[in-house]
Amino acid sequence: MREMTRHNLSEAYAGESQAHMRYQIFADVAEKEGKPNIARLFRAISYAELVHATNHYKTLGEVGNTVENLEKAIEGETFEVEEMYPAYNAVAELQEESGAKKSIHYAIEAEKIHAKLYTEAKEAALKGEDIKISKVYICPVCGYTSVDVLPEKCPVCGVPGEKFVAF
Amino acid sequence: MREMTRHNLSEAYAGESQAHMRYQIFADVAEKEGKPNIARLFRAISYAELVHATNHYKTLGEVGNTVENLEKAIEGETFEVEEMYPAYNAVAELQEESGAKKSIHYAIEAEKIHAKLYTEAKEAALKGEDIKISKVYICPVCGYTSVDVLPEKCPVCGVPGEKFVAF
Ligand code: FEO
């Protein structure tokens, strides 16, 4: 693909991904305001944006096999853990932005675990195997990630284990 | 919030939204390769990235009430319809990139409908009301969006109506 088209489609992928996310957040607000049909509209259109983002991403040729996809995932998580979030945290510290510091802290603690889990998955995938896990539990407040063990409370943000979402 | 922290958190929101999207695409690939537990890991971590993106977005103070959220949504859709996708399409035409043209065409046709539906929703919300709809149908191939009417086939991409996803 020519470079300018590639650049544009990458931007469109970024924009659609953010719209997909934003509309889910807006759906929850509409739900709480007692407007379930506006919430329904936001959720449906959020899914349409997922379709657009997926089309752009596939057209970019970014989807590989599982080993390649895990390599890309590990690269992204490692960048976040080793570079991006530490840099953002340093600026938030300097500017005494406590809300941002908390949001960054929650993310980086989970990303360390993601990098490790994806690395283990890649080792299995390289041998043509699946991983041997039965459940993944995610904290709905901070994104803390636990495989096969539901913690009594979240070790990062303290939320009770019963609030965790199971996959 | 200070400007550099705001800039960084916005970038983090963009990054987490794209990771959330990418991991869903990668989960489908793992599923098709017969690796359901790697798919499970991708889906769970995709949700963790939704938690991070949501935390960043709320910390940025970007979430308003439903009228404000609809205004933001209309602004985004209108930009895509009137500026972004036409510009990207012109470059894809120039560079004869047929895959990109198709992915852009699918998106812009749906975004026109989104702008209209959000505008109607804003009129209701301004009166403190919900909208009167019962179902929203989304084409899983192109994102075409239809309220209360399941088309026999998608008018944009031709997929049979029975494949549509209902919300
Ligand atoms: Fe936000 O990367 Fe697990």
Ligand code: FEO
């Ligand atoms: Fe991709 O905006 Fe409906």
